[in-house]
Amino acid sequence: MNIDTIKDGYVIDHITAGNAIKIYQMLSLDKLDCQVALITNAKSKKTIIKDIIKIGSLIDINLDKIAFINPEATVNIVKNEKIIEKKKLEIPKHLINVCKCNNPRCITSTERNLDQIFNLVDHKNKIYRCYYCESTLEKEQFIF
Numbered sequence: 529m530n531i532d533t534i535k536d537g538y539v540i541d542h543i544t545a546g547n548a549i550k551i552y553q554m555l556s557l558d559k560l561d562c563q564v565a566l567i568t569n570a571k572s573k574k575t576i577i578k579d580i581i582k583i584g585s586l587i588d589i590n591l592d593k594i595a596f597i598n599p600e601a602t603v604n605i606v607k608n609e610k611i612i613e614k615k616k617l618e619i620p621k622h623l624i625n626v627c628k629c630n631n632p633r634c635i636t637s638t639e640r641n642l643d644q645i646f647n648l649v650d651h652k653n654k655i656y657r658c659y660y661c662e663s664t665l666e667k668e669q670f671i672f
């Protein structure tokens with residue numbers, strides 16, 4: 529793939545350097561059939577270095593996962609080699625099946641069919657609590 533041009537797909541830009549691999553894992557991009565380019569430590573004017581992910585297909589992507597890891601990122605939707613939409617991300621108020629509760633006594637650890645739900649309780653410090661047991665979400669508790 530020419531990493532500069534994508535016919536149809538996404539360019540996830542302005543990712544804080546080092547976060548692209550987390551987004552890559554969280555979105556399970558390794559399981560896709562289409563082409564994916566992961567560019568780390570790219571130079572940009574806004575930030576000194578940044579990461580970029582290019583996905584060569586308009587697959588369903590969970591923007592909340594990207595926003596949870598990197599709310600500063602922008603998601604560009606590309607059709608026929610043109611950016612048709614730039615999506616600004618916001619810190620999600622609810623995380624549904626993005627992260628798993630670590631509390632062994634939480635109902636979600638025995639009732640496996642329940643959705644994993646976390647609610648944002650502190651916007652400034654990005655603190656989430658489990659909807660069921662109120663456990664605080666640790667930063668790296670991802671569902672991959």
Ligand SMILES: [Zn+2]
Nearest residue numbers: 629634658661
């Ligand atoms: Zn819980």
